[in-house]
Amino acid sequence: AESPFKADIERAQKELTEKMTPGAIAYIPGSSVINKTGSWRVFKPEFHKDKCVRCFLCYIYCPEPAIYLDEEGYPVFDYDYCKGCGICANECPTKAIEMVREVK
Amino acid sequence: AVRKPPITTREYWAPGHAACAGCGCAIALKLATKAFSEAMEEKYGDPNAFAIAQATGCMEVVSAVFPYTAWKVPWIHVAFENAAAAASGVEAAWKKLGIKGKILAIGGDGGTADIGLQALSGMLERGHNVVYLMYDNEAYMNTGIQRSSSTPYGAWTTTSPPGKYSIGEDRPKKWVALIAAAHQIPYAATASIGNPFDLVKKVKKAAKVDGPAFIQVHCTCPTGWRTPLEKGVEIARLAIETGMWPLFEIENGDIWNIKIQPPGGGAKVYKEGGRVVRIEFKKPIEEYLKYQGRFKHLFKRPEAIEELRNQIKAMWKVLGVEAILPRPEE
Secondary structure: OOOOOHHHHHHHHHHOOOOOOHHHOOOOOOHHHHOOHHHHOOEEEEEOHHHOOOOOHHHHHOOOOOEEEOOOOOEEEOOOOOOOOOHHHHHOOOOOEEEEEOOO | OOOOOOOOOOOOEOOOOOOOOOOHHHHHHHHHHHHHHHHHHHHHOOOOOEEEEEOOOHHHHHHOOOOOOOEOOOEEEOOOOOHHHHHHHHHHHHHHHOOOOEEEEEEEHHHHHHOOHHHHHHHHHHOOOEEEEEEEOOOEOOOOOEOOOOOOOOOOEOOEOEEOOEEOOOOOOOOHHHHHHOOOOOEEEEEEOOOHHHHHHHHHHHHHOOOOEEEEEEOOOHHHHOOOHHHHHHHHHHHHHHOOOOOEEEEOOOHHHOEEOOOOOOOEEEEEOOEEEEEEOOOOHHHHHOOOHHHHHHHHOHHHHHHHHHHHHHHHHHOOOEEEOOOOOO
C-alpha cells in the first residue's frame, strides 16, 4: 500500500521554497510532510499481523496520522512520521502492537 | 477479505506537524476534519466543500510553521480572539458568491472560553452557518500551561501552583457548551477523544444542521497534564467513565431535553420518560486523577477531592441529572 501523502511529499519536495510569500501564505497543502518527525521517536511500534483483528482503532487514534491502511484493511506504520507516543499499542485490544526501544 | 474502516480514508491533516507525541488535540482535529468531509459529501456531494478559520493556539502553532502547513483544506489563521468573527465573514462571503459548503471554526479553550467568547457569542447570535469546534485541553498549553477559565478545580498550572496557601486552580470549570446552548442555536454538544465514534457522529450532525453549531471536545495534553504519552486516550475515556466529562447534546437550546450519552465503564443510567435523571458511576474520580501529574497534590488533600466531587455533582445537576459518584474505598 502507498502512503496517502505520497503526492504531497513529491509536490513539497519539488515546489517548496523558504522564500517569503506575500501575506505569508503557505501555497502547498499538506507541505508539513517534508518534516520527517520520525526522528523524535524513542520507542517504536512493532506490528504483529497475526494478532490483528482489523478493528481500526490504531488508525483512528494515531495523532499524526502515521498509520494508513493497506488494501485489506491492515494498518501500515509510517516510520518517517511516527513520533512513538504509543497510543496505538495502548489502545490495541489484542496487543498486536508492541513498543520496542529503538537503537540506532 | 477486505474490511472497510468506519471513517473516510481521505486525509485533511497531514503528518510532519510539530504537535507533541501523543497529542490528544491532534486526534480530535484529524477525526473532526474527516467527519466534516463525510458530512459535506452527504449534504452537498462534495467532500471538500469546507474551509477552516482557526484561532491562535496549540493546534494553529504546530500545524502552520511557515512555509509548511499540515492542512489540506483552505485554512486561515486569525488572532486569538476572532476565529468566530473570521468564520462569520468567510461564511457571509460564500453566501454572496454562491459557494456551497460550510465553515469550520476551531479554537482552543483559551481562544474560546476566555479570549474569543465575545466573538463566539456574536457569531452564534447572528446565526451564521458555521460549526465552532473547541478543543478543550484545559489550559493555555501553547504558551506554557497557564490556567484558563476551562481549567478544572484543583489542577496544577504554572499560574495556579499548589502549595501551602493554594490547592492549585481554585475555580470551577466553565462549560462553554452550555453558554453556547443558551443562544438557542440548533446544535450544541460536548464530545471527547475518549469516544471517537461519538465525536465523529456529533461533528457530522453539527455539520449537517443549518445554522450555527458548537462542539466542545475534551482533548488530553501529555505535556500540560503531566501524563504518560501512551495514556492519552485512556485518560480521556476515564474522564467520561468517572463523570468528570459529560457527553451531551442540546438542540435549539432546549435544556429540558438534554440528550445524555451513557458514560460506560459500568455506570448505571436511570431514565424517566425518555430522559436521563440519575447516573450511578462505578469508577471513582480518583481513577481519572491518579494518572495525571497536574492532580498529584490533591491526593495529600482529600478535602480538595471532595470539593471537586461536589462541583461535578453540581455540574450534573445543571444537566438535570443526579450523579452518584463513588469514593475509592466503597
